[in-house]
Amino acid sequence: MRLNTIGLPIQETEKIVIELNVLLSNFQVYYQSLRGMHWNIRGKRFFDLHLKFEELYNDSQLKIDLIAERVLTLGGTPLHTFDDYIKHNQLEVGKDISNDEKAIQLIVDSLASLLTIERKILENASAINDEGTSSMMSDFIVEQEKTIWMMQAWLA
Numbered sequence: 001m002r003l004n005t006i007g008l009p010i011q012e013t014e015k016i017v018i019e020l021n022v023l024l025s026n027f028q029v030y031y032q033s034l035r036g037m038h039w040n041i042r043g044k045r046f047f048d049l050h051l052k053f054e055e056l057y058n059d060s061q062l063k064i065d066l067i068a069e070r071v072l073t074l075g076g077t078p079l080h081t082f083d084d085y086i087k088h089n090q091l092e093v094g095k096d097i098s099n100d101e102k103a104i105q106l107i108v109d110s111l112a113s114l115l116t117i118e119r120k121i122l123e124n125a126s127a128i129n130d131e132g133t134s135s136m137m138s139d140f141i142v143e144q145e146k147t148i149w150m151m152q153a154w155l156a
Contacts, residue, residue, distance in 0.1 A: 009128055010075075012124070012128045013128070015124065016125055017076030023118065023121060024064060024067045024078055025087070026117060027063055027067060030111075031060040034057035037103045038050060038054050042098040043099070053103070070133055074130075091109075091113050104155055108155070118140050119141065121133060122138065
């Protein structure tokens with residue numbers, strides 16, 4: 001078995017790079033949906049949600065950078081065009097969302113889809129002892145599960 005410079009099997013690592021690029025693409029779509037909701041939210045909860053959406057898109061922007069840097073660390077090239085993002089996207093695109101409940105539900109649905117992708121990456125990274133990717137996915141999963149719980153509490 002051939003190993004890369006950080007001691008991981010090359011063939012399996014290439015598969016993880018593909019999965020990370022899918023996650024990167026989906027995070028880019030999620031980020032842009034959050035930006036749109038931040039700009040377009042209306043109603044009595046405007047001030048609270050406007051700030052919350054900003055918090056979420058700033059967090060997503062940091063995660064996007066971490067994912068891209070992990071792809072580079074593993075020897076891959078991060079996807080970086082909108083064509084690539086759309087091609088690999090699995091999320092509903094949030095277009096012209098101004099209603100508070102619709103916005104929060106989109107966040108819940110988007111995070112649930114991101115969790116599915118992240119759990120697959122975690123499983124595959126763990127199988128080859130890729131602690132860097134596994135740790136990153138674990139951190140993302142913990143944060144996103146909590147956010148989903150909070151958003152569902154808000155919707156209740």
